[in-house]
Amino acid sequence: MDKSWMHADRRSRAFELGVEELIQFALESGYNVNKLCCPCMNCEHSKSLKAGVVKDHLVEFGIDKTYTNWIWHGENVSNVSVPKEHSETVEQNPIGIGQNDYSMGGSDNEEFSEDSDEFLRFVEDGDKPLYLGCTHFTKLNGLVKTYNLKEKHGLSDACYSDMLILIIGMLLPEGNEVPGSFYDAKKTLCSLGMEYENIHACPNDCILYRDSNVDATTCPTCGPSRWKLGKNEIEKVGVPRKVLWYFPPIPRFRKMFQSVSTAKSLTWHADEQLNDGKMRHPVDSPTWKLVDDQWPAFGIEPRNLRLALSSNGFNPHSSLSSRYSCWPVILVSYNLPPWLCMKRKYMMLTLLISGPKQPGNDIDVYLQPLIDDLKTLWDGVQGVYDSYRKDYFTLKVVLF
Template identity: 35%
Template sequence: MYHHYDTVYEHLVIKCMDPTYTTWVFHGEQPRASNQNVVERPESSRMFKDFYTQHDVDPKNRPDGRDKEIENLVDDAETPLYPSCRAFTKMLASVTIFKHKASHGLSDNGFVELINLVRDMLPENNTLPDSFYEMKKLVNIFDLGYKKIHVCLNDCCLYRKEFEHVELCPKCGCSRWKINKQTKKIQKNIPAKVLHYFPIIPRLKRMFGIYEMSTQLPWYSNNKSSDGKIKHPVDSLSWEMINRRSPHFASDPRNIRLGLATNGFNPFKDLALNIVVGNDINVYLAPLVDDLMLLWNDGVDMYDAITKSTFNLKALLMLIIHDFLAFGNISRWPVKGKIAYPICRESTCSLWLKHDRKFAYIGHRKFLAFDHSFHMKRRWFNEHIEHGIRPQIRNDEEDFIEVDKITNDWGKMFMNPLEFDLHTLLVRHNLDVIYVEKNICESIISTLLDVKGKSKDDINSRKDMEKMNIRHDLYPQSGGNKFYLPTALHTLSKAEK
């Protein structure tokens, strides 16, 4: 059936040419058989080639058979899941199913059943791997797996290096293996606790081996802010201080400056568990510290996809991001108690509240400007004029020398301290204030609205005011067996609420 010229012209203008019509079989062109079953995945070919050539010093003179090996892997990865399938390749389907396993904590046996179930649903000539081993072998070609490291049940140490073959914890004597709760027998070769560690060095190699990523990694070297505003860490004083102290490191823009975020840190397999590592976090960070030390001291040879050559990559841990409690776990500074404030330290203005049974931290007016009017406001604060001055921030070198002199044999042993070279940085710890702001906001709103159980203005706080001899108009009034709390300035009526 043929249409009039004007009709064809109108269809072309309104609907345009079909973008999938690349072989003009209806206009005399012969169909190409290869187009019928191949899913166009040029990134797969480039991905494999980048990964396998990053180990070759001279890409033009590769070992015999390397090109054939790459071609076989590319063909294997780009094979459609089944003939005429354009949505999934063998590799893409395997990665997708693996992602499902990791997201839902599927056991190995359950994963095998899932593979068999999916294979039964697919056409007979599908290419999905028929076993967990074959699928894992295909996905792990890029060396992006994880390491399983046995851990002491009480988080004393990792069974690695000199403790790799030890079966009892050198600190607490706890068995390395799982103990049956009913029979109390040791189940040999079944670890009581396992750390899943994802090494960073293979991932850095992978990033530099991909041309697109390799071009983006040194982005910062040509994109520094020109208006004096901090838009990226490259615009900060910390970055500039690293450049001054380590000019050789800063001379190569390919060198990496890393940041470590401890929020949501979970060293175990089950991501659904809310496990708090706490003060033992340094035990679990030991493998990462070893990798960081290697990257900083010796560097690691990397293949650069841009220059088609190898270079020595060095990396530096520039900053750590965490909340205030995690700051205590990482820095080992007590964030609770009498000297919880890390700036004032031993000079922290703390006061134990007898009735609320917690510490209150006062004396914040010393951080204001010397001529600020709040210094003279006695009644607004603690009935005292503030004569103190803000404490001087201690030099990082002085901190490191002071801590380095401490010797102890308490707590967990074999802890690899995270602060290996952080004392040379301008800002070592960066507080994520999201939880600080959330807690303060909740406390203020709960106090204003007098939310039961959450308001900070209760009978105990009023008794502590009386003990501190401040805010006399807010002292609790006794009325027989009950106490009456006078209305404060911030108290809202029902109508105001």
Template identity: 35%
Template sequence: MHNWDHTMNNLPVDMSELDDPGPTMSYHRMVHEAAGPTFVPDDMEELPNPDAQRFYDMIDSANQEVWPGCETHSKLSVVARLLHIMAEHHLSERCFDDICQYVNEMIPPDNVIPKNFYETKKLMRGMNMPVEKIHSCVNACMIYWGEDSELVNCKFCNHPRYKPTIQRSVSKKNLVPFKQMYYFPLTPRLQRMYAFKATASHMRWHTEHEVEEGVMRHCSDAPAWKHFDKMHPSFSEESRNVRLGLSTDGFQPFEQTGKQYSSWPIIVTPYNLPPWMCMKDPNLFLSVIVPGPKNP
């Protein structure tokens, strides 16, 4: 066990500075938000566990110059920008590798820019962005989770869970499911909303804002919200409890080129936030991706 009660006092960045929206602190803040509000060790002489070590590696990369004397970019800022470009322009891993190789040829040889996508991904693991793969019925009847996690056939249509294999004896971990969905854990992201003053105060806006009679500026002004508060007083009396909205719709990611394929992203929105924040992209949390063609 590794207790995290006072790490931030020993880190190279003053935590009070992280609420400053200035560009010099943006990557430090990104690392601390990824770590979460309780990520703080109490004994710096103790060897850090793997999670802590990944966190310290991220802090180091946020402070590390791309090459000696480069003051405009850090290792982390370059990696984050490259990944953003890759996602924005739908680049392949091979294309990303070629870009990294070309950049490394142009700048001083003692640089710290990753040589390929694998090295980049290895560094970004410290951002703690896990994904869970959950098997599902090929006919969208059910998911194999919880008390149904050990089933090998759908309990509704009886379709097999796994694709047939030629080998007689195959370990369970090597079996390939007909279909699976991807779940991105929500709890750590909600915890990070309270990790810093800038976002923590906005998470109480739904209770603290001024209400104008007869005007609905936010869903907290609606009769349904107020009815929920009356029905669940123990929940509503704590303004930091999170109210979530869930939405989903199917779309074809490869509509222009390639074969027809559909998927259903499930988006979760924290409605604690004010109206000018809750519908912005950074606060629309992609929680689940369900492969099509049927809706979840």
């Protein structure tokens, strides 16, 4: 059967939709023919596909009508405006720490590189109105507000999903942008780099259930069960007695360099610091100079990060009658200028050690996943994009 008429019809429809122009524009802007962001109504900028497949998707599903600035296909990202509502951040993360403490990022007016497709996809997706005709809330704004309620009042994941279903089905018009479940909401928030790992721990701080102990059900050192005990001393399999929250730093280091102003600030110590013999910044310290002398290959690259690590306990329940204590472990970058170095948004939460007691000398057990990542960073993480200098480099890190 001759189907040439079908192909001709598809080509004419593609031309009417502006498909040819969009793909040609992307290729002329230097984008890979085998890895184009697909802006069809089905993919919604979430997949990178071959140019031919993108063309077929656009013909079959149609282009996203809100995609008027082709920021993921070569158009200048500085032309894109972000609504004020996007400045709102999640005030509490899944374990109750303020989002500004956890997520590395700059101000709302920062310019982000065209290379940071994942972040731009998040911004564009969050720019959608919560429902057709809504002028007060965007998809991101609504998600942030509902997620804050979940954390503020301690709603379970199942309860939060049921609340979203109620909002979708009864309170808002059809076609609204509210996520359909806790899983969908979490997947959206993960686009900001909010991934974290729950690592089970021995209640006596002996081991973490990872690597060789990942499948163990009892502590090989002291013997107690990995799982909580319920009534009649019956184990609640799947409910750990103690948990470590780990927030991998490498993805957030990458995001720091995807912000033009932050990437520039991270080399302030090399570009703008006065060398007059006075100590104004850690770059003037003997420790900084020792690193430069002992590892010249590390010191010659000003973008390599010098970090400080800090930890202290706090009471998450805001009650003097409770002795429960959590212990956050925070990284700070000394590369930043002194007026930014200790700002809250640049303090990177990497670990949260649950209580009720302080880990004491056993804190080294909980530092294991962070140390593994720091070792990887010392060897170097390739392919980090510097949006200020517009090139790729190998990022290395040293801990002071």
